[in-house]
Amino acid sequence: MRFGLVLLCLAYVLSQFYRAFLAVLTDVLGADIGATPDMLATASGLWFLSFAVMQIPVGWALDTHGPRRTSATLLLLGGAGGAAVFALAATPTHINIAMFLIGIGCSPVLMASFFVFARMYPAKMFATLGAVMIGVGSLGNLAGSVPLTWAVDVFGWRETLWALAAVTVLIAVGLWLVLKDPPVMESDEKGSVLDLFKIRALWFIFPLMVVYYAPAGAMRGLWIGPYVTDVFGGDAGLASLWMGVAMIVGTFAYGPLDRMFGTRKWVALFGNAMAFLFVLLLSLGIAKGYWSAVALFAAAGFFGVSFPLLMAHGRAFVPAHLAGRGVTLMNLFGIGGVGIWQLISGRMHASLAPNATNVADPYQMIFLFFAAMLAIGILIYAFSEDRID
Numbered sequence: 001m002r003f004g005l006v007l008l009c010l011a012y013v014l015s016q017f018y019r020a021f022l023a024v025l026t027d028v029l030g031a032d033i034g035a036t037p038d039m040l041a042t043a044s045g046l047w048f049l050s051f052a053v054m055q056i057p058v059g060w061a062l063d064t065h066g067p068r069r070t071s072a073t074l075l076l077l078g079g080a081g082g083a084a085v086f087a088l089a090a091t092p093t094h095i096n097i098a099m100f101l102i103g104i105g106c107s108p109v110l111m112a113s114f115f116v117f118a119r120m121y122p123a124k125m126f127a128t129l130g131a132v133m134i135g136v137g138s139l140g141n142l143a144g145s146v147p148l149t150w151a152v153d154v155f156g157w158r159e160t161l162w163a164l165a166a167v168t169v170l171i172a173v174g175l176w177l178v179l180k181d182p183p184v185m186e187s188d189e190k191g192s193v194l195d196l197f198k199i200r201a202l203w204f205i206f207p208l209m210v211v212y213y214a215p216a217g218a219m220r221g222l223w224i225g226p227y228v229t230d231v232f233g234g235d236a237g238l239a240s241l242w243m244g245v246a247m248i249v250g251t252f253a254y255g256p257l258d259r260m261f262g263t264r265k266w267v268a269l270f271g272n273a274m275a276f277l278f279v280l281l282l283s284l285g286i287a288k289g290y291w292s293a294v295a296l297f298a299a300a301g302f303f304g305v306s307f308p309l310l311m312a313h314g315r316a317f318v319p320a321h322l323a324g325r326g327v328t329l330m331n332l333f334g335i336g337g338v339g340i341w342q343l344i345s346g347r348m349h350a351s352l353a354p355n356a357t358n359v360a361d362p363y364q365m366i367f368l369f370f371a372a373m374l375a376i377g378i379l380i381y382a383f384s385e386d387r388i389d
Helices: 002-020 022-033 037-053 055-065 067-087 092-106 109-120 123-137 139-143 146-155 157-178 206-211 214-232 236-254 257-261 265-283 290-303 307-315 320-355 361-381
Strands: none
Touching: 002 037, 002 067, 002 092, 002 109, 002 123, 002 139, 002 157, 002 214, 022 037, 022 092, 022 146, 022 157, 022 214, 022 236, 037 055, 037 092, 037 214, 037 320, 055 067, 055 109, 055 320, 067 092, 067 109, 067 157, 109 123, 109 307, 109 320, 123 139, 123 236, 123 257, 123 307, 139 146, 139 236, 146 157, 146 236, 206 307, 206 320, 206 361, 214 236, 214 265, 214 290, 214 320, 214 361, 236 290, 236 307, 257 265, 257 307, 265 290, 265 307, 265 361, 307 320, 320 361
C-alpha cells in the first residue's frame, strides 16, 4: 500500500503540473498556433470542468471498484492520451480537447488517495495526510514553472509533451500493477450522492469549496504569467515558481493546524480571509513593480490552499459507507468552481482588453471578481458547524 501511495503521489505531481503549466506556455503557444491568453483561459477552464464532472462517476467507481482500477484506467486513457493530443496540436481547439482529456485522466488521482486515507487511517489524521499528499504532489506546480521553461527552450514544447505522455503511461501502468484496494466495507446501509445533500452541515461548506481555490488555482494556472509579462515585462516562469513554492508551504502549514488549535472552521475561515485580502490588494493595483506583484501572488497562494482542511471538515459529516462519494463531491465543488471562474475570467479579458486604457486594468478586474466570489463564500462558511473527530 505504501508504494502504491507513492505512485499516487507521483500521479498527483502530474495532475498539479497539468493544471498549471499553461501559464508558462502562453507565449510559445501564441507564436506557434495563435493561442491567446483568453483562449488558454478556456482551455484551462475545460481541464477543471472535465475534472469536476468526473468526480461523481469517480466517487461511484471508488466505492464500487476501488482506487486501483479507477485511477490507473483514467490516468492512462485520459492523461496520457490528452498529453499526446496536446503534443500534436495545430490549433487552439486541439489544446481545448487535450486539456479536457487530461482533466478526465487526472480526476481520480487525489480522491483515490483520500479514499485510502478515509478507509485505512484514523479520522484525526485525515487533514494531515491530505496536506502531505497535496504538498508533495504540488512539486508538479513547481515543475510547471522554471523547469518547464528550460525544457521548452532546450527540447521544444511538443517534445516535452511527448515525454510527459510517456511518463504518464508508466505511472498509470505502475498503479495497475502495485496499488492495492482497501478491504471492502460491508454495510447494510445504502445510499447515493443525493443523500449527501441531505446533510445540512455541508450546505455551509459547499459554497466556500466552490470559490476558495479560484484565486490561487486560476492565477497560478494562467493569469500570473501574462500579468507579470504584460504589466511589468517580468519573467513568467520565475513568478510562477515563487507562487508555486508558496502554495506548497501553505499546504503543509494548513495540515496540522486543526489539531493544534482544536478547530477546523476557524483556521479555514482565517486563512481564506487572508487570501481574500491579498487578492483584493492585487485587484487594487497596489503592486508597483515585478517583485511586489510576485509577493502578493505568493501570499494569495500561501493562504489560498485550504483544501485539505476543508475536505477534512466536510468529510467529518459524511457516513463511512459514502466515503468515496463524499470526498469526490467535495472535490467536484472545489475544482468545478475554478473551471467556471476560469471560463468567465477568459471572457472578461477578451471583452476588456481591446478597450483598456491601461494594460493592467483587465487583469485587475479579473482579480476583483475572484475576490468578490471568495468574500461571498467566506460569509456563508462563517455560519458552518465546526467538527473535529
